[in-house]
Amino acid sequence: RNYTSPPKGDHGRRSLPPSPPGFPLLGHLPLLGSLPHRALRSLAATHGPVMLLRLGRVPTVVVSSAAAAQEAMKTRDLAFASRPRVRMAERLLYGRDMAFAPYGEHWRQARRVCVVHLLSARCIRSFRRVREQEAAALVGRVRRAAAARGGAAVNLSSLLVSHSSAVILRAAFGDMYSGYRIDGGGHLRKVFGDFQELMGSGTLGELVPWLAWVDSLRGLHAKAARTFEALDGLLERVIADHRKRRREGDGGDDEGHRGFVNVLLDVNEAAEEEEKGGARFDTVAIKAIILDMFTAGSDTPATVLEWAMAELLNHPAEMRKLQEEIRAAIRSDDDHITEDHLDKLHFLKPVLKETLRLHMPAPLVPRESVEDTELLGYRVPARTRVIVNVSAIGRDPATWERAEEFLPERFAEDADMDQNALGQPDFTFLPFGAGRRGCPGAAFGIASVELVLASLLCHFDWELPGGGASTVDMGEIHGLAVRLKKPLLLAVKPCSSP
Numbered sequence: 422r423n424y425t426s427p428p429k430g431d432h433g434r435r436s437l438p439p440s441p442p443g444f445p446l447l448g449h450l451p452l453l454g455s456l457p458h459r460a461l462r463s464l465a466a467t468h469g470p471v472m473l474l475r476l477g478r479v480p481t482v483v484v485s486s487a488a489a490a491q492e493a494m495k496t497r498d499l500a501f502a503s504r505p506r507v508r509m510a511e512r513l514l515y516g517r518d519m520a521f522a523p524y525g526e527h528w529r530q531a532r533r534v535c536v537v538h539l540l541s542a543r544c545i546r547s548f549r550r551v552r553e554q555e556a557a558a559l560v561g562r563v564r565r566a567a568a569a570r571g572g573a574a575v576n577l578s579s580l581l582v583s584h585s586s587a588v589i590l591r592a593a594f595g596d597m598y599s600g601y602r603i604d605g606g607g608h609l610r611k612v613f614g615d616f617q618e619l620m621g622s623g624t625l626g627e628l629v630p631w632l633a634w635v636d637s638l639r640g641l642h643a644k645a646a647r648t649f650e651a652l653d654g655l656l657e658r659v660i661a662d663h664r665k666r667r668r669e670g671d672g673g674d675d676e677g678h679r680g681f682v683n684v685l686l687d688v689n690e691a692a693e694e695e696e697k698g699g700a701r702f703d704t705v706a707i708k709a710i711i712l713d714m715f716t717a718g719s720d721t722p723a724t725v726l727e728w729a730m731a732e733l734l735n736h737p738a739e740m741r742k743l744q745e746e747i748r749a750a751i752r753s754d755d756d757h758i759t760e761d762h763l764d765k766l767h768f769l770k771p772v773l774k775e776t777l778r779l780h781m782p783a784p785l786v787p788r789e790s791v792e793d794t795e796l797l798g799y800r801v802p803a804r805t806r807v808i809v810n811v812s813a814i815g816r817d818p819a820t821w822e823r824a825e826e827f828l829p830e831r832f833a834e835d836a837d838m839d840q841n842a843l844g845q846p847d848f849t850f851l852p853f854g855a856g857r858r859g860c861p862g863a864a865f866g867i868a869s870v871e872l873v874l875a876s877l878l879c880h881f882d883w884e885l886p887g888g889g890a891s892t893v894d895m896g897e898i899h900g901l902a903v904r905l906k907k908p909l910l911l912a913v914k915p916c917s918s919p
């Protein structure tokens with residue numbers, strides 16, 4: 422079937438993309454199931470790389486090939502540069518954040534602040550100590566957990582989630598973050614956990630208004646109200662504390678790195694002085710961007726690490742090869758691993774790239790068309806919701822040999838992981854999306870996982886606990902990120918002489 426030359430309708434007008442049969446009222450929603458990226462991939466195999474679905478009342482174009490993604494994210498990048506409205510995000514992020522913002526002046530300004538002030542190569546370098554300290558702390562926690570459990574399995578997934586949260590919280594709030602507690606005594610991680618869970622659970626009501634009661638029944642609105650209040654109170658206090666410290670002459674530098682809150686307060690003060698064109702960068706903008714960083718930057722590194730460990734456990738030869746490389750790289754230094762060692766680890770980056778190809782934390786990239794446009798010759802009206810199925814593209818057998826297999830060697834030749842090499846120029850590998858809406862935190866994310874994976878493999882030997890399954894169950898669960906359905910419970914042996 423030739424998908425690249427769709428028929429033209431009356432008067433030579435482009436036709437809409439093909440659409441499978443749907444259900445009355447619900448449209449194609451029931452076809453998505455619990456793992457939409459997989460269901461959409463199967464549908465695309467029958468209906469083509471650009472198809473039109475109706476999710477409840479919302480028309481949605483699904484993009485599932487490298488060629489179609491290239492057109493949407495490069496050739497017509499501007500036309501597809503918006504994001505659909507997500508009520509839960511609007512509710513929790515003050516309607517003023519960047520990642521979920523429609524294309525326009527607000528997004529442009531907020532994105533510039535993130536790219537220049539929070540996620541630049543210089544900022545990422547400045548957080549090196551945080552990353553190294555937190556990686557060492559994780560190693561310590563694993564060691565203690567292994568000792569305390571006396572050989573019983575350790576829950577690595579939960580340790581990874583705490584680790585990633587700690588890194589992003591320190592990056593955001595500075596080293597004093599652990600001092601912040603929510604009123605009533607609960608820890609701030611609990612509130613952030615609820616926040617992430619809510620952000621990962623779409624509300625049915627926005628797709629199918631007459632089913633909005635289901636959201637209430639699930640308690641989503643009440644939980645969102647509680648979480649918003651707790652988070653807002655916390656962020657207000659954090660910002661007020663930072664302002665107070667600044668007035669007292671404490672610039673808030675923690676061993677050479679400046680937390681995001683302090684950096685955003687600099688931007689806020691500069692904007693107030695300039696008052697250019699009425700552009701606002703006020704306290705609400707600071708809170709919204711901090712939450713963006715937390716939404717986008719906390720679960721993602723933990724998820725990548727979890728999948729990498731799962732794949733390596735199922736591929737012991739690759740695990741051994743990487744461990745030998747890491748242990749050889751630091752043997753001469755007779756010390757623990759630091760970021761200085763990473764350049765010597767030529768197999769680490771292929772392992773991470775192959776992990777990302779098979780297990781993108783965000784397999785469905787949400788976009789919205791800004792204007793009437795086209796995709797592979799099909800008509801896409803303005804304000805159509807668009808989903809780029811980057812997971813289907815990463816597993817497309819037309820591009821990838823033995824597409825379903827974990828074969829890190831396929832990236833051995835082009836293991837470069839710096840900012841420009843995170844995606845493939847031919848759009849066959851898009852874990853970070855692409856174009857003007859592409860992930861601005863990719864380098865931050867990669868820096869957050871490399872040292873941790875190397876440390877876990879350097880200092881420990883990992884196995885599935887005896888008496889259970891012989892391979893990791895790779896079942897997925899869909900939330901804010903697509904993660905392993907069952908947590909990684911592993912037998913771990915400290916390795917005393919790397």
Ligand code: HEM
Pocket residue numbers: 519520521522532535540713714717718719721722725781782783786787851852853854855856857858859860861862863865866867
């Ligand atoms: C390994 C980890 C990560 C992966 C796989 C990932 C993936 C993605 C993807 C697929 C998108 C959508 C891109 C598009 O529309 O084309 C995105 C957007 C975004 N990411 Fe990441 N990300 C990661 C880590 C991070 C980190 C650590 C941060 C910040 C600390 C971050 C901040 C953002 C933001 C702010 C956006 C929205 C950009 C916009 O709408 O203009 N990400 N990410």
